[in-house]
Structure formats: C-alpha cells, structure tokens
Amino acid sequence: MRILVVEDFSPLRSSIARGLREAGFAVDEVADGTQGLAFAETGAYDAIVLDVMLPGMDGLTILERLREQRCPSRLLILTARDAVRDRVAALDNGADDYLVKPFAFAELLARVRALLRRRYEQTSPCVRIGDLEIDTVARSVRRKGRVIELTAREYGILEVLAARPGSVITREEIEERVYDFASEHSSNVVDVYVGYLRRKLEDGGATRVIHTRRGMGYVLAEHEEES
Amino acid sequence: MSSIRGTLRAGMILGTLAAFTAAGFATDRGVRSVLLDDLDRSLRERGRWVASTVELAEEGLELGFVELEMGDFGPAGGTSFLEVWRVEAGTLYRSPSLAAVKLARPRTAVGEEVMGFERMEDGRRLRTYHARFVARVDPDLGPIPRGPVVELSLGRDLSGVERLMSRLHVLFVVIGLAAALLTLLILNGIVGHSLRPLDRLAGEIDALRADDLTRPLGSPGAPDELRPVVRRLNQLLERLHAAFERERTFSADIAHELRTPLAGLRSSLEVELSRPRAAERYEETLREALAMTLRMQHLVHTLLQLARLDAGLVTAEAAPTDVAALTRDSLAPLLARAVARRLDVRQSFAATAPVLTDAALLGTAIRNLLDNAISHADPGGRVSVDVLAAQDGVILRVANTGATVSQAEIPQLFARFVRGDRARGADGGHHGLGLSLVQRIAGALGLGVELRSEPGGEFICTLEVPRAGVPRKLEPIS
Numbered sequence: 019m020r021i022l023v024v025e026d027f028s029p030l031r032s033s034i035a036r037g038l039r040e041a042g043f044a045v046d047e048v049a050d051g052t053q054g055l056a057f058a059e060t061g062a063y064d065a066i067v068l069d070v071m072l073p074g075m076d077g078l079t080i081l082e083r084l085r086e087q088r089c090p091s092r093l094l095i096l097t098a099r100d101a102v103r104d105r106v107a108a109l110d111n112g113a114d115d116y117l118v119k120p121f122a123f124a125e126l127l128a129r130v131r132a133l134l135r136r137r138y139e140q141t142s143p144c145v146r147i148g149d150l151e152i153d154t155v156a157r158s159v160r161r162k163g164r165v166i167e168l169t170a171r172e173y174g175i176l177e178v179l180a181a182r183p184g185s186v187i188t189r190e191e192i193e194e195r196v197y198d199f200a201s202e203h204s205s206n207v208v209d210v211y212v213g214y215l216r217r218k219l220e221d222g223g224a225t226r227v228i229h230t231r232r233g234m235g236y237v238l239a240e241h242e243e244e245s
Numbered sequence: 246m247s248s249i250r251g252t253l254r255a256g257m258i259l260g261t262l263a264a265f266t267a268a269g270f271a272t273d274r275g276v277r278s279v280l281l282d283d284l285d286r287s288l289r290e291r292g293r294w295v296a297s298t299v300e301l302a303e304e305g306l307e308l309g310f311v312e313l314e315m316g317d318f319g320p321a322g323g324t325s326f327l328e329v330w331r332v333e334a335g336t337l338y339r340s341p342s343l344a345a346v347k348l349a350r351p352r353t354a355v356g357e358e359v360m361g362f363e364r365m366e367d368g369r370r371l372r373t374y375h376a377r378f379v380a381r382v383d384p385d386l387g388p389i390p391r392g393p394v395v396e397l398s399l400g401r402d403l404s405g406v407e408r409l410m411s412r413l414h415v416l417f418v419v420i421g422l423a424a425a426l427l428t429l430l431i432l433n434g435i436v437g438h439s440l441r442p443l444d445r446l447a448g449e450i451d452a453l454r455a456d457d458l459t460r461p462l463g464s465p466g467a468p469d470e471l472r473p474v475v476r477r478l479n480q481l482l483e484r485l486h487a488a489f490e491r492e493r494t495f496s497a498d499i500a501h502e503l504r505t506p507l508a509g510l511r512s513s514l515e516v517e518l519s520r521p522r523a524a525e526r527y528e529e530t531l532r533e534a535l536a537m538t539l540r541m542q543h544l545v546h547t548l549l550q551l552a553r554l555d556a557g558l559v560t561a562e563a564a565p566t567d568v569a570a571l572t573r574d575s576l577a578p579l580l581a582r583a584v585a586r587r588l589d590v591r592q593s594f595a596a597t598a599p600v601l602t603d604a605a606l607l608g609t610a611i612r613n614l615l616d617n618a619i620s621h622a623d624p625g626g627r628v629s630v631d632v633l634a635a636q637d638g639v640i641l642r643v644a645n646t647g648a649t650v651s652q653a654e655i656p657q658l659f660a661r662f663v664r665g666d667r668a669r670g671a672d673g674g675h676h677g678l679g680l681s682l683v684q685r686i687a688g689a690l691g692l693g694v695e696l697r698s699e700p701g702g703e704f705i706c707t708l709e710v711p712r713a714g715v716p717r718k719l720e721p722i723s
Contacts (some may be wrong), residue, residue, distance in 0.1 A: 029533050030509035037516035071501050096508070098501035103456075119508035123515040 019134055019177060020044040020062060020195045024054035024077070025069040025096065034067060037123050038130070042157055042170050042177070044198040051075030058084055058091060062194050065092045065133045067126070070099070070108070078111050085112035092133035094126075131155060138181040145180045148240030150219065150227055152180050161224055171196065172215050175208065179228065179238035188235040212236060250440055257432045265421045276413060280406050284372055285360055292358070292374040292399045295327065299337075301392045302383040306331055308338050318342050326371065326400035331393055348398040353377040355394055363400060370407070371400035442467050446475065458486035498662035502544055506537045547678045550609065551661075554685045561603040561689050568639040568710055569594040569632040571604060575612045576630060583619050589627040590619075597634045601713040602690050610686040613679040614643045614706050621704065623647025638711040648704035655696045659684045683708075 021043045025031040028049065035047045046063075048054045051074035058066050058080065066084075070077035077095060084093065095108045095116040108116045114136070115129050131154060135143060145152040151160045157173055159166045168176065174196045179187055189208045197203055216228055229242045298309030308329065317325040323342025330350065331337050346366060351359050355377050363371045380392040449462050462482065463475035517530045553559050573594065583590045618628045622645035631642040650658065662677040680696075687694045693709035 027505045027509050029537055030505060030512055033509065033513035033516045037512070037519065040516070040519065098504040098508075099497050100500070101497075104497075119504040120511045121508060123512050123519070126512075 019064045019174070019181075020046070020198065021130065022054070022057050022063040022066045022091070023047045024049075024051070024058075024066065024072065024080070026050065026072050027069075034123075034126065037127065038067075039198075041127055042174055043130075044174070044196055044201070046198045046200070049073075051077070051080060055080045055083055058089060059087065061089055061091065063091045064137050064195065065094060065130050067094050067096060067130070068113075070095060070097045070104075078107065081108070081111040081113055090137070092137045094129055094133060096121075134181075140181070145183065147180070147183050147227060147238060149224070150240075152176065154180075159219075161219060164222075166218050166221070168215070168218060171211055172218070175211050176215060176238075179236060183238045186231050186234050186237050192236070249443070250436060253436045253440075254433065257429060257436070261425050261428050261432070265425045269417045269421050272417060273410075273414065277410060280409070281372070284401060284403075284406065285374075288360075288372060288374045288399060288401055289358065292376055292397060295329070295397060295399065296376060296378050296395070297381070299329065299378075299380045299395050299397075300383055301380050301386065301389070303386065306337060306380060306393060306395070320344070324402040324405070326402075327397065329395060329397045331395055332377070334393075337395070348373065348400055349375075350396060350398065351375050353396070355379060362403075370403045372403055373401075374399040439468075442471055446471065450478070453482075455489065458482050458489065495661060499548065502662065503541065506541045506544075510534055510537045510541075544678070547682060551678060551682055551685065554682075554689065559606070559689070561606055563601045563713075564604060565599040566602050566604040566607060567597070567599050568607070568641060569597055571608050572611055572615075572630060572632055572641060575608055576615050579612075579615055579619050583628065586619065586622070587625045588619060588622050591627065591629045593630075594632045595634050597632060597639045598712070600639055600710050602710060606686045606690055607692075607710065610683045610690075610692070610708065611641065613683050614641075614708065617679050618643045618645040618704070618706070621645055621647065621649075635709065638709060641708040641710065642705065643708075644703045644705040646703055648698045648700055648702055650698045650704065651700050652698055655698060658696065 019042075021038055023031055023035050023038070023045060025034065025047075026049050031047050031049060035045045038045045046057060048057050051072035053074070054068065054072065055075060057063075068077045068080060072080075077097075081093060081095070084091070092114045093112065095113040096119055097104060097108060097116055098119045099105075100118045105116055105118075114133055117126060117129060131143065135141070135154070143153065143155045145154065149162045153159075154177065159168055159173070159176065175192055178192050178195045192208050193203070196208075212228060216226065219227055225240075226242070227238060227240065229237045229239060231237060295310055300307050300309060317323055318327055318340035320341035323340065325340070326343050326346070326348060327338065327340040328336065328343060328348045329338040349361075349363055351361065353359055353375060356379075357377055359375045361373045361375065363373050365371060375396070375398045377394060377396045380395045382389050382392040446462060446467070453462075461479045463471070463479070467475055513530055513533055517527065550559075573592075576590075576592065580590065615630065618630075622628050626646035628646075629642070629644045631640075633640045633642065658680050660677075661681045684694060686692070687708070691711055693707075693711075695707040695709075697703075697705045697707075
C-alpha cells in the first residue's frame with residue numbers, strides 16, 4: 019500500500035514517513051502544498067496524510083481539488099486547530115478523517131489502516147481466502163492455522179493482492195503500490211517476489227493461491243477457475 | 246429608580262393624582278364662590294328692599310313689609326332671619342324664625358353694608374347682611390331735617406348650599422377617580438408601546454452569540470431616539486467581530502506554531518521507540534528532538550515577551566547605552582549560523598555617543614533584526630550591519646541580500662505570524678513574531694523603525710535610537 023505524506027515541518031514529516039515505512043507501507047513525502055497536489059493527482063496513493071497549514075497551497079484547497087477530480091485516495095487531515103468548526107470544515111471539504119496535532123503515532127497508524135480498509139471496502143482487518151488468513155493489523159499470515167514468516171516486501175505484495183481478492187492485478191499496479199519513488203528496483207522484481215511468496219505459501223504441499231494470468235498479472239484466489 | 250418603565254409609571258400615577266386633586270379643589274372653590282355670590286346678591290337685594298320699607302310716619306317708625314311676602318321667616322323651620330333696630334332705641338322687629346336667638350350687630354357707619362357669617366346656637370351656619378341706614382320720612386310730617394338711624398341684620402341659613410356642595414363633592418370624587426383611572430390606562434398603554442422597541446433591542450442583544458456577531462441589531466421600524474444607539478451598537482459589534490476574528494486567527498496561529506513542533510517531537514520519539522535501533526540512530530533523533538525543543542523554547546519566550554509588553558508588565562528603565570557595543574554583542578552568537586549559511590557579514594561601527602534608553606529592550610529589538618537578516622539572506626549572500634552617528638541619536642542599519650518581499654507587502658510584516666519568506670514552518674526557527682516584537686519595543690522606547698525592500702535586491706531595516714528617548718510608560722493594549 020502506498021501513502022503520500024504532505025507536511026511542511028520536516029522533523030514531523032520524516033518521522034511520520036519513517037514510521038509508516040516501518041509499518042510496511044511505501045511512502046512518498048512532500049513539504050509544499052502545490053507539489054503535494056501534483057503528487058496526489060497521479061492517483062497512485064491509497065491514502066494521503068495531509069497537513070492543513072502548508073506553504074504554496076493550503077490543505078483544504080488541495081482537498082477540494084482532489085475531490086473535484088474524484089481522486090480515489092483516502093485523505094487523513096492533520097490539523098493544529100481543534101475547534102469544532104475547523105474539524106467540520108475539514109470533513110465537509112471531503113476529508114475521510116482528521117487528527118489533531120500532537121497525536122500518538124499508533125493512532126495515526128490505526129487510522130491510516132482503517133482508511134485503507136475502507137478504500138478496498140473491507141470491513142474486517144482480517145482477510146480470509148480459503149485456508150489462508152491475513153491479519154492486516156498484526157501483519158501476520160497463516161495457512162491452515164500455521165504462521166508463515168514473510169519479509170516486509172513479500173507481505174506488501176500479498177497485501178496488495180488481498181485488497182481485491184479474485185481480481186487480476188497488473189505487475190505495474192503491484193509495483194506502484196509497493197515501491198515509493200525513493201526505492202530502486204529492477205523490472206522483474208514483482209515476479210521474483212511472487213516466486214518467493216508462492217514457495218512460502220505452498221510449503222507443506224498446500225494448494226496454489228496466487229495464480230498467474232499470462233500477459234495480465236496475478237490473482238489471489240482459492241481456486242484458479244474462480245477468477 | 247433604575248427602570249424607565251417603573252419611573253414613567255410612578256410619575257404618571259403621581260402626576261395624574263396631583264392634577265386631578267388640584268383640579269378638584271379649584272372646581273370646589275369656584276362652585277362655592279359662584280353659589281355664595283348668588284346668595285349674597287339676593288341677600289343684599291332683599292336687605293335693601295326691607296330697608297326701603299322702613300318709614301318714619303306720624304305713629305313713629307313703620308315697617309312696610311308684610312310677613313306674608315316673606316314666608317321663609319316663619320317660626321318653624323324658617324331659613325331666613327331678620328332683626329331691625331332703631332339706634333339708641335331698641336329692637337323694632339324680630340322675625341318669628343329667630344325665636345330667642347339674637348343676630349349680631351357689627352359696628353357700622355351709616356350707609357355701610359357688611360356681609361358676614363354667623364353660627365346659630367343650634368349649630369346652623371348663616372350668611373348675614375348687616376346695614377345701618379337713615380329711615381325714610383313721610384313727606385306729610387313736614388320738614389324734618391333727618392330721619393332716625395336704623396340698623397338691620399338679615400340672615401340666611403347655609404345648610405341648603407352646604408348640602409348641594411357635599412353632593413357636588415361626591416360627584417367630583419367619583420368623576421375625578423374615573424377620569425384619573427382612564428388617563429392612567431391610556432398613558433400606561435402609551436408607555437408600554439413606546440418602550441417596546443427597547444425591549445426588542447434588549448432581546449436582540451440577549452440573543453447575540455460571540456461566534457456570530459455579523460447580524461446587525463435594530464429592526465427597520467426603530468424610533469428616531471433609538472437609532473443613534475443602534476448605530477453605535479452595530480459599530481461596536483463590527484469592531485468586536487473583527488477583534489474576535491483577529492483573536493481566533495492569532496490563537497489558531499499559536500496553536501499551529503506550538504502544536505506542530507510538539508507533534509514532530511512526539512511522533513519522532515514514538516517512532517524511534519517502536520523498535521530497537523542502532524546508537525547512531527538514537528543520537529540523530531535526540532539531536533532532532535533537541536532542535537525542536539529549542540525552537541519551541543524560542544517561540545514561547547517570544548510569545549511571553551510580547552504578552553508582557555501587551556499587558557504593560559514591562560517597565561523600561563533608561564540608562565546610558567552604547568548602541569555599537571550592544572549590536573556587536575548581539576551579533577556575536579549569530580555569526581556561527583552566518584558562517585554555516587556562507588554569508589558575507591560586513592560590520593561598520595562609527596564612534597557614537599551613548600544614548601539614554603533601556604538596554605535590555607533595545608538589545609532584544611537589535612537581536613531580532615540581526616537574526617532576521619541572517620535567516621532571510623540568500624545562501625552565500627551578504628549581510629551588512631552599520632552603526633552611524635546621527636544628529637540627535639544613533640542609527641542602526643541592518644541589510645541583507647535576497648529580499649523576497651515587495652515594498653507594498655512591508656506593512657503586513659509587522660502582523661504576528663506573518664513571515665516574509667512565505668514558508669510557514671520553515672526550519673529556521675522563525676515564527677513571524679520578530680518584527681511584531683521590534684515594533685512593540687520601538688513604540689515603548691520611542692525608536693524609529695523603517696523597512697525597505699526590493700525583491701531580488703536588499704532588505705533594509707533602519708532603527709533610529711534617539712539620544713534621550715525618554716522611555717514612554719507602556720500602556721496595555723486595549
């Protein structure tokens with residue numbers, strides 16, 4: 019899952035970005051409102067953490083623009099103003115949620131995860147495909163009740179597939195959701211990681227759950243014909 | 246009484262009662278005098294007629310009137326009384342109504358008539374007519390030079406008049422009270438109606454809320470007397486609304502400036518503690534945390550200084566001060582940052598005489614100007630600091646290259662939380678309070694401040710310190 023952080027105070031911005039990266043998200047950071055809008059308009063982000071008072075363009079204007087463009091990203095507003103009318107203004111302008119500064123990082127993380135579930139219309143933080151269970155809060159994966167240890171990158175790819183089980187997801191989309199601009203990667207990196215994932219998930223003679231659609235991408239499903 | 250309505254009502258009641266009582270008394274007096282005049286006239290006429298019938302004839306004095314013509318002189322219940330005397334001789338006639346009573350005989354000259362009151366033994370009051378005259382002489386008696394002198398007293402029972410008066414009194418009181426009541430009701434209605442716009446205005450004022458002062462007071466039908474009040478109130482409300490807005494913006498700005506570094510501090514510490522890390526990583530985070538703490542400390546310090554100045558809690562004390570030395574001391578701790586930003590700092594200090602001012606406050610102003618110049622100069626640019634002697638004081642001139650503000654935007658720079666570089670939260674530790682503080686101090690010490698800016702050129706700040714600028718008493722900002 020890929021997240022954009024728009025905040026002008028650099029220590030706050032970098033700590034949020036670092037915390038989110040450590041929680042397994044691909045994160046891009048921007049300090050300025052105009053640049054923030056330009057990044058957000060690409061639509062590559064599942065969620066955007068947006069400060070209100072920004073140089074260049076303020077957060078509420080960015081919100082309005084993105085909502086006009088029907089941007090699919092979920093928006094979490096960070097604000098130093100805690101008056102009811104400021105919070106109402108943020109929500110009325112199209113924010114999905116807001117957080118008043120200063121906040122607990124754990125709360126920011128929980129709210130971002132909740133927004134991501136809503137983004138993919140999941141009601142529960144736990145995704146179940148056949149005998150495969152993915153807990154998006156604990157970031158743990160079980161198959162037939164047995165815990166499967168995954169690296170952050172492997173988990174990130176599985177999470178993208180699990181967000182829309184049964185649908186074909188292209189390599190480009192997986193790449194876009196798992197890698198931020200800062201990370202360097204080779205062109206076949208998704209195929210390589212899917213290979214690692216399959217090996218771990220099918221360990222002990224379990225059935226295949228990540229199916230290849232030639233020329234299209236990958237599907238996460240219990241049975242191949244399901245898709 | 247503090248209530249207009251109460252005062253008006255009490256005044257109305259007292260006024261109406263006083264007016265009606267006075268009118269009642271006057272009417273009573275008037276009616277009584279008209280009745281008495283009438284009575285007197287008839288009494289006088291009757292007396293003169295009686296006198297005209299007294300004649301000296303051969304048989305002596307004769308009374309020509311016939312008792313039949315005077316039925317009210319009768320013995321039982323007679324209401325008129327008559328007694329006639331011949332002077333120096335005795336009673337000539339007493340009317341039967343007098344019985345044993347004697348009418349008074351006031352001393353009178355011949356030809357004189359006197360009106361009076363008399364009370365009879367049975368308590369009845371009489372109006373009396375008394376006259377002394379010379380009786381007519383029968384021409385048959387021959388030439389007698391002068392007739393005898395006769396006195397007569399004529400009395401009239403007043404109980405009829407008094408009965409009439411007391412009936413009139415009852416009538417006056419009843420009519421008076423009814424009229425007073427009606428008047429009061431009408432006046433009360435008028436007072437209530439006239440005061441209704443005041444009540445409405447009070448209701449509107451009552452319904453005002455601090456977060457919505459934009460609705461003007463006063464309905465269109467307000468009376469002329471209220472209009473100036475309503476106009477003034479609306480002007481006051483507008484000013485209040487503007488002040489509230491300023492206050493709101495200011496507190497939102499403070500909230501942003503304080504909460505953002507706090508959020509940064511908390512967030513980076515929490516993220517840092519979420520898992521074990523290498524020692525270098527911890528050191529880096531601690532340095533960041535320290536920088537944020539210093540930033541907040543600086544902000545809190547500046548805010549407190551401003552608040553103290555605003556509240557009039559700072560007293561300026563004049564002492565001989567060397568502006569050049571003060572500038573040099575203020576610049577020294579900032580030079581490290583200037584070096585880090587690769588700035589060319591040029592200083593020139595002319596020989597100047599000490600000025601009489603508050604060194605601590607002036608130092609704060611100078612530090613803020615120097616700090617601004619070093620923070621806002623373009624990287625690798627130039628900062629010039631000059632202290633010059635002027636005719637009546639010392640001039641400090643601080644200039645930096647890389648100005649971004651146009652001359653037209655200069656006045657805004659003095660507003661709190663406005664930054665010339667437009668970069669809120671830029672990491673130079675600037676909050677946009679410095680120039681506001683300088684301006685406040687300048688006001689207190691009688692300094693002249695002038696800013697000049699040319700985008701792309703130099704930003705120049707000139708501070709004029711008068712030789713003996715007696716520090717003004719700091720007035721709290723109202």
